[in-house]
Amino acid sequence: LTPETRGFLGRKELSLMKKTAFLVNTGRGALVEREALLDALATKKIAGAGLDVFHDEPLKPGDAILGFDTVVLSPHNAGQTAEVVRDGLLRAVKNVENFLAGKPTDVVVAPVK
Structure with a gap:
């Protein structure tokens, strides 16, 4: 998330969506x-939403987004496929091997104090 992408979809963009659209x-x-999203859902400017990420995580009981039966929520794990897990493990192993061999890694390694 960058300052340029924060709020990338606002009232204007949501108003351009069809009433049958799901964000x-x-x-x-x-x-x-x-x-803007809560308003679009409440006024039925869009049909609903599927969200795997939230403004505040984890969602707190009583969060307004929980009041919509047209919203499907998942606990920030939509990207957890077998391929993603495998690739992450392989990347971690390669970085440890490179670090121990004195080679560059693709992550920042902070010195232990």
Whole structure:
């Protein structure tokens, strides 16, 4: 998330969607303006939403987004496929091997104090 992408989808963008459209966000919660999304759902400007990310994580009991039966929520794990897990493990092993061999890694390694 960058300052340029925060609130990337706001009232204007949501108003351009068809009333039958569902907004799907698996990126970052703050890409979508929270109040604009809640308003679009409440006024039925869009049909619903599928969200794997939220403005505040974890969602707190009573969060307004929980009041919509047209919203499907998943606990920030939509990207947890077998391939993603495998690739992450392989990347971690390669980085440890490179670090121990004195070779560059693709992550920042902080010195232990």
